[in-house]
Amino acid sequence: MDRILDLIYDAAGDHELWPAALTAIADLTRSEGGILFGQSVSAEQVYFDFNGRLNSECNRIYQERHMQNPWSLAMEVEPVGRVVLSDEVVALNDLKRTGFYDEVLRPQAIGHNAMIALAARNDFRVAFNICRGNGRGGFEAAERQVFETLAPHLRRSVTLGFRLTGYLALRNAAFDVIDKLTDGVVVMGPRGHVLFANQTACSLEAEGTLKLNPSIGTWSPTHSRRLASLVRSALTGGAGGTASTPSFDSSRLLTVVVVGLRSGELSNLYEARISDAACAAFVIDPLRRETVGAQQLMDAYGLTKAEARVALTASSGRTMAEAGLSLGLSANTVKTHLRRVFAKTNTGGHAGLAALLATIGVVKAADEGARRSE
Template sequence: MAAMEEILDLIYDSAGDHQLWPVALSAIADLARSEGGILFGQSVTAEQVYFDFNGRLNQECNRAYQERHMQNPWSVAMEGKPLGQLVLSDEVFELGKLRNSGFYDDVLRPQGIGHNAMIALAARDDFRVAFNICRSERQGEFEAIERKIFEALAPHLRRSVTLGFRLTAYRALRDAAFELVEQMADGVVLVGYGGDVVYANEMACSLEAQGTLKFKPISTWSAPHSRRLASLVRSALAGKAGGTMSVPSHDRSRLVSIVVAGLRSRESGVLREAHIRGAACALFIIDPLQRRTIGTQHLIDAYGLTRAEARVAASMSSGGLPSTSASASASALGLSANTVKTHLRRVFAKTGTRGQAELAALLTALGVVKAQDARGENVDDRRH
């Protein structure tokens, strides 16, 4: 039990510090008596891995996977599987048949790997975030006890990945760009240990003014939904997983989604740097009719981007997904691919992001990449 609690702490700390993922994956592998694990975000169609966190697996074999074997028997078996569902490789593809594949020869055989536990954690269009724990042929197939471990961890892994994407937006706070967080596309409410609201951004305040939310205490207009929300907040404040719920809007015209997640020490430290103290729990409120676009001028002002850099940033993260290639953006913007790559490197440095996936998460959270044309200008400022 103590080992599981330590792993949960690592999983949630990894949302705020992605460099902890290899440590968390190695700890999960140890608990499941396995060789190691990996968590990655990729587009199979674009044949590109946007990020990967490797817990003790062979890096040369990982490169062989990215260069030649993103389409393989295991990835094909995972297509269409529900998010959060545990899939054991031996249940979807026999090891004997797998040995006849180039994927086995190039990626698995050099490591002695023969078994894999897989969970899809996030997906949108062709972009996927996946969790894998690998076991050697000598160790044999996963047993019932390992299945229970993975199934218990699955919701926490999913929430940590989601929270990690959301928390990317708080880099704006660290870079003295508080006005950007004020204009985020989603409502953000931070709750202290006593259950009091210590911060709410402009969008959240708008939802309170409409009557969908209440801040004293944090609740909704509906008593049953308020009890559910209070239960999720208590869970998050107690160090548990929190959760997700939907609540009807004040006029009952639509459902508003609320994601509740506890903030661990590392995220709280980031917020203290922005003079937000005592935050222990975060609520992200997604209202489909309140999503809006803020102009790229805010990126220019907050991060010191040139207008050309802001245009490239928006184009490369079109739709909030890291799936646009440099050549496609170059064609759309009338630039050379090398110029786009140069601008993108500067954007990464100025925004503090470590790749296209983090940049896309930042721009999506801030609402920059919605409804823009190739020039990086807003084509529709109406609320959706």
Template sequence: MERLSSEVLGSIIGDIYDCVLNPEGWAGVMTRITTAMDAAYTTIALASTADNHGRFAAQSPWNPVQMRVLQDYDFDAIPGLKTAVIGDVDTPVATLSLMSEAELGQTAFFQNWAEPQGLREACITKFVHTSDRIGLMGCTTWADRGIISAEDQHFLALLSPHLRRASLIGDLLDQARVTASLYRQALDNLAVPVVLAGANGAILHANGAAERMLSAQGPILSRNGLLQAQNPAVARALLEAIASAANADASLGARGIGLPVSAPGRPPAVAYVLPLTEGTARAAFRPACAAVFISTTTSASPLPEAVLTTLFDLTPAEARVLLRIGSGLSASKSALSLGIGENTLKTHLNRIFAKTGTRRQADLVKLVSDIGTPLAAH
């Protein structure tokens, strides 16, 4: 089996989703990623943006003393870290794609820490960025390994949205951890609303919190027994995510992560879709194909750009353009605020029209308005 084959990718993704129910599995996932990447070690962390307080962290086995020393380096001292943090989600940043080997060798971090440990470079991927959370995965390679390739980075980019989904859903369950022997009982006792759905979105089971939402006709709805959202575009994206979850873990990608299911003018509510695959710990919930978790925590709302990339498969650059145009800015003012030329903006706009099924800028203003929170707050 090839190191970065689709079979390896799919298997690791399955293990990632099992960590929602069993967080002790994260260390094993990091070990598997390390092996696939032919790396020295891999780390993952989800932290609060307010105080850098860790919500969870895991790593593959490595030198524990040096890992503690690594924590002493500040944000700007680690090559590539700042670029990854301020960059786009799901976009791996390899150290040697930012600077030459000679330039890296001149940094104090490399001379004092990486080189003495026989290490070469790192690749950092931001997999979560919400108003109160940031998640980073880092892979660090040995000195005798080749530079991190485009294929390596593509592999990590494909893993990133699955890490995001699993970590955010797992975060919802921190106060009421589901255990192997009490899956369904624990589900019904969760304060977080959870709906178990079939491949077509049919509601097979809703816990008490979800039942109350359905009875109140919002923010989630039941129409002819199918799970629905208030906004048609969101409702379509939700059903597509559930259908993808039913097919295979790997095909789900960024669909169904942080979908805004609240109606305009109503308190924010966000949906996360977790695939329930046969032959895994999650299979305890079968015959349901997906578990839909609803978060009503205001701070859990995804960033506006993330909502648009999820709903319409936009690139981050296209999402930024849509937010400007959708807020009512003219094309010239939007281009100026984004620091791009008007021709570039027109190119983005044409792609946005095609992906959203719209034709005019006025249609985009209505589209953003109809989605409501969290876009309305932008």
């Protein structure tokens, strides 16, 4: 289990590790393989997928003809984080009467699936699946417990991988990058005492929103208790968690993501002279986030380079004609690219796209130093 958790969290910074993580989970639960999708079932579009040992040709057929299937339709109404076993939503005999089974599952001798929605935004979902052969029968209670144990860690890794550049920077002990992040980064020791806080976290402390001495907290006792609970979870081997906390002037809500640190981050931080690090908190302030770069959009939402450039240009408030002139494209081409961008990012128009870009942007230009505290 420790090896699997290391793989799951390492995959947040290196998506190429997802197939290995999925395969390891499949081995642990006596399954054939696993797959992680970022998809819109209603739009019948897969924006990214990581395949752990499942048949690639069957995956292609699934994406072409069978995204609307009994399993995916059942998961559309399930809450994020819930473990759903396929036998609970459709009987195997009923599944065998579908084209989805004939073309996607039968060639792989698969009849059972463990499914978790790891993230959801409107119609977009990140879907985790571990597929099991017909001969092994349905998943048992002990295997369900494995999935329930892993679910919060899988969700946290997806959150870190697609929203928090700070996690990758922390893993690499890249303090020059950490200092420039619009997200606050706070590293804590085994008793929850703050060992390191970057510039953004220190500025949030200066305005009264955060408290960093000796442990992380906020001006609100209620929200401080919630944060303390998440830190305790991370320090005792749990997945930590996510909480919202109001700013000192109550003008906005900040999101705090707390995670335990794995062996790779610990060794890098030790080399950077931060010893006894045990967990970290990332503080996302919507007022501090700036527009993302094209590569981040391409990585997170599967945009082409042209689509990413159009998204960034159009979200700056320019008209179709102005965006086209700036990019050397016709207004109709800009309109076509934008339709694809809206579909892939699940935004309904310019305002929604601009709001999304403001939410996920992470890096700003800054040259002031961070603080290290004992």
